Amino acid sequence: MDGVDILIVVGRxxxxxxxxxxxxxxxxxxxxxxxxxxxxxxxxxxxxPFGLLQTVADGLKLFFKEQINPSKVEYGMFVLxxxxxxxxxxxxxxxxxxxxxxxxxxxxVLLQGADLNVGVLFILAxxxxxxxxxxxxxxxxxxxxxxxxxxxxxxxxxxxxxxIGLSIVSVVMFSSTRAGGTLSLAGIVESQxxxxxxxxxxxxxxxxxxxxxxxxxxxxxxTNRAPFDLVEAEQELVGGFHTEYSGMRFAMYQLAEYMNIFxxxxxxxxxxxxxxxxxxxxxxxxxxxxxxxxxxxxLIKTYAVxxxxxxxxxxxxxxxxxQLMQIGWKRLIPAALVWLILSTVAISVRQFGxxxxx
Amino acid sequence: MQLIDYLPIAIMAALAVAFVGVSLxxxxxxSPRNPTPEKLAPYECGILPESxxxxxxPVKFYLVAMLFVIFDVEIIFLFAWATxxxxxxxxxxxxxxxxxLFVLETLxxxxxxxxxxxxxxxxxxxxxVDEERAA
Numbered sequence: 001m002d003g004v005d006i007l008i009v010v011g012r013x014x015x016x017x018x019x020x021x022x023x024x025x026x027x028x029x030x031x032x033x034x035x036x037x038x039x040x041x042x043x044x045x046x047x048x049p050f051g052l053l054q055t056v057a058d059g060l061k062l063f064f065k066e067q068i069n070p071s072k073v074e075y076g077m078f079v080l081x082x083x084x085x086x087x088x089x090x091x092x093x094x095x096x097x098x099x100x101x102x103x104x105x106x107x108x109v110l111l112q113g114a115d116l117n118v119g120v121l122f123i124l125a126x127x128x129x130x131x132x133x134x135x136x137x138x139x140x141x142x143x144x145x146x147x148x149x150x151x152x153x154x155x156x157x158x159x160x161x162x163x164i165g166l167s168i169v170s171v172v173m174f175s176s177t178r179a180g181g182t183l184s185l186a187g188i189v190e191s192q193x194x195x196x197x198x199x200x201x202x203x204x205x206x207x208x209x210x211x212x213x214x215x216x217x218x219x220x221x222x223t224n225r226a227p228f229d230l231v232e233a234e235q236e237l238v239g240g241f242h243t244e245y246s247g248m249r250f251a252m253y254q255l256a257e258y259m260n261i262f263x264x265x266x267x268x269x270x271x272x273x274x275x276x277x278x279x280x281x282x283x284x285x286x287x288x289x290x291x292x293x294x295x296x297x298x299l300i301k302t303y304a305v306x307x308x309x310x311x312x313x314x315x316x317x318x319x320x321x322x323q324l325m326q327i328g329w330k331r332l333i334p335a336a337l338v339w340l341i342l343s344t345v346a347i348s349v350r351q352f353g354x355x356x357x358x
Numbered sequence: 359m360q361l362i363d364y365l366p367i368a369i370m371a372a373l374a375v376a377f378v379g380v381s382l383x384x385x386x387x388x389s390p391r392n393p394t395p396e397k398l399a400p401y402e403c404g405i406l407p408e409s410x411x412x413x414x415x416p417v418k419f420y421l422v423a424m425l426f427v428i429f430d431v432e433i434i435f436l437f438a439w440a441t442x443x444x445x446x447x448x449x450x451x452x453x454x455x456x457x458x459l460f461v462l463e464t465l466x467x468x469x470x471x472x473x474x475x476x477x478x479x480x481x482x483x484x485x486x487v488d489e490e491r492a493a
Contacts, residue, residue: 013370116364162433
């Protein structure tokens with residue numbers, strides 16, 4: 001590892017950082033425009049072309065707003081909480097491969113923040129860490145609504161995390177029969193290269209469709225999006241855990257939320273929709289187009305998932321809290337467990353033959 | 359796999375701290391500072407708060423946390439098995455199958471005991487209907 005390698009690593013980190021910030025700015029605008037269209041409104045259209053700069057304007061406005069420290073807050077934790085929200089949100093995307101590795105000047109450049117061999121566990125760890133920000137924010141605010149919102153958010157996040165974990169186990173188990181067992185997301189993407197029957201892409205979506213549905217529902221709940229946005233149910237809890245936050249500190253929570261949506265959608269696309277796999281037409285078109293195409297495929301898949309997020313938000317009313325817990329514990333977790341057992345048995349029979357004939 | 363693979367993670371964490379720290383710090387210089395007693399009071403829809411925020415909340419939240427621990431530990435075991443699935447063959451499937459069935463049984467048990475019912479009145483342990491039926 002020499003200076004150039006370090007530079008490449010720093011470059012990768014900066015690329016992820018810029019990607020997350022730019023997509024956040026774009027996604028907030030996209031969400032407002034999408035939902036406006038679905039509700040026969042125009043949506044933001046003043047700042048910049050098509051209102052694209054609306055998010056930047058909102059951010060700038062919050063930048064010049066007062067950061068209020070209410071009298072009852074535990075100051076240290078109150079200030080620390082926004083940090084704890086943004087750090088896991090930025091780290092979550094680090095393990096997602098966002099393009100095909102290419103070689104330049106004899107060095108292989110990974111288009112991935114960090115190719116960890118425990119990538120999947122890292123994702124689970126980071127989404128657990130995000131809970132701390134919510135708990136600390138709610139507790140340190142010294143106010144009723146943030147505390148209630150934080151307690152609710154915690155119970156919700158940990159309930160659905162079990163469902164996320166179980167559905168990912170099915171995927172890891174399935175892809176270990178192809179790629180020889182890996183928790184690295186790059187390995188899981190490679191295991192999805194190629195096609196079934198010559199036309200159907202070999203995505204994990206098709207053999208693991210139940211796991212996909214469970215995972216998709218659980219990430220909506222994990223990122224606290226409608227219809228699972230009980231955390232910030234305005235009618236009951238005002239703003240939820242960030243009621244007492246204002247100015248730039250509040251902006252940090254919004255930023256973390258949208259970064260989490262993008263990262264979780266990208267993870268969904270990576271685990272189930274083949275990641276950056278797609279036709280690259282090597283040798284038929286200029287080489288740089290072939291190098292960029294995988295990233296384009298990943299972004300298209302990610303935005304398909306994100307659009308589904310917005311679509312569901314515009315369509316579904318918010319659940320009651322007991323319904324929310326019921327869906328998590330009585331539907332998703334048993335379904336994930338049963339699916340895991342069923343797919344294990346099916347894959348084992350294919351892989352090792354019948355148990356009594358072995 | 360070496361520790362150096364975690365270098366990008368460390369860089370990103372430092373970058374995140376710097377990003378939040380600098381934006382919060384710089385924003386303080388450009389933002390007004392005009393605290394009034396009303397503004398600093400805990401939010402209560404505009405009226406003065408009469409009670410301290412509740413420091414106790416329903417025990418069912420703790421229950422969810424405990425159930426989560428059970429399931430999360432199970433999932434960690436499953437990941438280890440899932441990565442080595444082709445090598446372990448039917449032996450691994452049988453071992454993990456028994457383990458998973460036990461956890462599934464736990465889930466069914468807490469379900470039937472009513473631990474997953476959010477509304478306390480519907481808990482299985484005490485049902486007035488049963489008493490009426492018995493009487």
